[in-house]
Amino acid sequence: VDLETCLAKRRDTRHFTPDPVPAAVLQKALQAAHQAPSVGLSEPWRFIQVSSPAVKRQILANFQECRDDAEEQLSAEKDRQNLHRSLKLEAITTAPVGLAVFCEQPRDDQYILGTTTARETLQWSVACAIQNLWLSLTAQGYGLGWVSILDLSWLARTLAAPDHWYPMGYLCIGKPATDYAGQPMLEREKWGRRSQQPYVLVR
Amino acid sequence: VDLETCLAKRRDTRHFTPDPVPAAVLQKALQAAHQAPSVGLSEPWRFIQVSSPAVKRQILANFQECRDDAEEQLSAEKDRQNLHRSLKLEAITTAPVGLAVFCEQPRDDQYILGTTTARETLQWSVACAIQNLWLSLTAQGYGLGWVSILDLSWLARTLAAPDHWYPMGYLCIGKPATDYAGQPMLEREKWGRRSQQPYVLVR
Numbered sequence: 294v295d296l297e298t299c300l301a302k303r304r305d306t307r308h309f310t311p312d313p314v315p316a317a318v319l320q321k322a323l324q325a326a327h328q329a330p331s332v333g334l335s336e337p338w339r340f341i342q343v344s345s346p347a348v349k350r351q352i353l354a355n356f357q358e359c360r361d362d363a364e365e366q367l368s369a370e371k372d373r374q375n376l377h378r379s380l381k382l383e384a385i386t387t388a389p390v391g392l393a394v395f396c397e398q399p400r401d402d403q404y405i406l407g408t409t410t411a412r413e414t415l416q417w418s419v420a421c422a423i424q425n426l427w428l429s430l431t432a433q434g435y436g437l438g439w440v441s442i443l444d445l446s447w448l449a450r451t452l453a454a455p456d457h458w459y460p461m462g463y464l465c466i467g468k469p470a471t472d473y474a475g476q477p478m479l480e481r482e483k484w485g486r487r488s489q490q491p492y493v494l495v496r
Numbered sequence: 497v498d499l500e501t502c503l504a505k506r507r508d509t510r511h512f513t514p515d516p517v518p519a520a521v522l523q524k525a526l527q528a529a530h531q532a533p534s535v536g537l538s539e540p541w542r543f544i545q546v547s548s549p550a551v552k553r554q555i556l557a558n559f560q561e562c563r564d565d566a567e568e569q570l571s572a573e574k575d576r577q578n579l580h581r582s583l584k585l586e587a588i589t590t591a592p593v594g595l596a597v598f599c600e601q602p603r604d605d606q607y608i609l610g611t612t613t614a615r616e617t618l619q620w621s622v623a624c625a626i627q628n629l630w631l632s633l634t635a636q637g638y639g640l641g642w643v644s645i646l647d648l649s650w651l652a653r654t655l656a657a658p659d660h661w662y663p664m665g666y667l668c669i670g671k672p673a674t675d676y677a678g679q680p681m682l683e684r685e686k687w688g689r690r691s692q693q694p695y696v697l698v699r
Contacts, residue, residue, distance in 0.1 A: 294499050295497065295499070296502050297528075297635075300628060328503045328506070330627070330642065339695050339697075340696040340697070341698070342697070344698055367607060373607075377609070407645060408644070410566075411644050413616070414665075417623035417626075420619075420627075421623055421626070424628065425627065432499045442612065442613055443613060461614075462614075477537055480537065484537065484609065485536070485537035486537075488539055491526050491527070492543065493543040493544070
C-alpha cells in the first residue's frame with residue numbers, strides 16, 4: 294500500500310469488529326515498529342501483549358477512574374464535560390489485541406549516543422516505533438487506538454513489567470468497525486478540529 | 497511508494513549532496529507530518545526552518561561543545577571514545593534544509609484530552625509527526641538526520657522560539673549522498689548492531 298494512502302487513512306480507532314487479528318498481521322506490524330529510528334541504535338521499544346481477560350478488565354477499571362478524574366477538571370464547562378462523557382475513548386476489553394508499550398531506560402552508567410543532552414529521545418524513538426506499527430496495521434486493513442488515560446505506573450506494576458521499563462500507554466488493536474467518515478473521531482464528534490497547515494516559522 | 501519500502505529504506509542520514517530540496521518536496525513532507533496522530537487532537541508540532549548560514553554555524557558550534565562533553569563520558573573506554581570521535585553525527589551546515597522541531601506545551605489551565613495522566617503524550621505526538629515527515633522525505637527520494645546532541649534550551653532561545661515551545665531537536669534534510677549499504681550508519685560504522693526481533697512479553 295502506498296505511503297500517502299496509509300498516512301491519510303490512519304485513524305485513532307476505538308470501535309472494532311470482533312474479528313481476530315491474525316498472528317501474521319501483528320507480527321508484521323511489530324517488525325515495522327522494529328524498523329523505526331532509534332537514538333544511538335538503542336531500539337528501546339518493549340511490548341507486553343495482554344491476553345488475560347481479567348487483566349483487561351482491571352485495565353478498563355483503571356481507565357474509568359482516570360477518566361472520571363479528568364472529567365472533574367471540566368466541571369466549570371458543563372457542555373464540554375457532557376460531550377467528553379459521551380466520547381468512546383478506549384476499546385480495552387473489546388479490541389482483540391491489547392499491547393502495552395514501554396521504553397527501556399538505560400542504567401545510569403550506560404552510554405547511549407545522542408541521549409546525553411536529552412534523555413527523552415529514548416521515548417521519542419518508541420513513539421516513532423508506535424507510528425510505524427500504526428501505519429503497518431493500517432496498510433494491512435487493521436487499526437489501533439492509543440490509550441493514555443491510565444495510571445501508567447500502575448499499568449507497569451500490574452503487568453509486572455521489568456525494572457526500567459517506562460510505560461507509554463496501551464494500544465487497542467483490531468479490525469476497524471468504522472473509518473469515522475475519513476476524519477479523526479474527535480473531529481467527527483465535534484470535540485475539536487484539525488488545522489489546515491502545520492505551523493512553520495522561518496529564521 | 498509502498499509503505500514497506502519506505503520503512504526499510506528510511507535512514508538517519510548525515511551525508512548529503514549539495515542538491516537543493518525543492519519547496520514542494522518539503523511542503524509535502526510537512527503535510528505528512530501534519531497527518532500524524534495527536535493526543536486530544538492537539539497537533540502540538542511546531543517547526544522553525546533555519547535559513548541563516550550564521551545561525552547554522554552557531555548551532556554547529558553548540559553541537560561540537562555538547563559532543564565534546566559527551567565524549568568525556570567515554571574516557572575510560574579509549575577505543576569506544578575514538579570510534580565515537582570518528583562518527584559523522586550531523587550535517588548542520590551542509591544539509592540544504594535545517595528544521596528545528598518543537599512541542600507546544602499547553603497553558604496550565606488548558607484541558608487537552610488524553611494528557612491528564614501523562615503530559616509527555618504531547619511530545620510523543622510530535623515524534624510521530626517527525627516519523628511521518630521522515631517517511632515522506634524517504635518516499636520522495638530525500639533524507640533526514642535528527643540531531644539531538646545540542647543544548648536544546650539554548651537552541652530554543654537562539655531561534656527566539658515562542659514561549660511554551662519545548663525543543664525536540666534539529667533535523668538536517670537533503671538528498672542522501674549514500675544509503676550506508678542499506679543499514680543504519682551506526683551499524684555500518686560498527687558502533688552497534690540491530691537486533692533481529694522486537695522484545696515482546698505476553699501476560
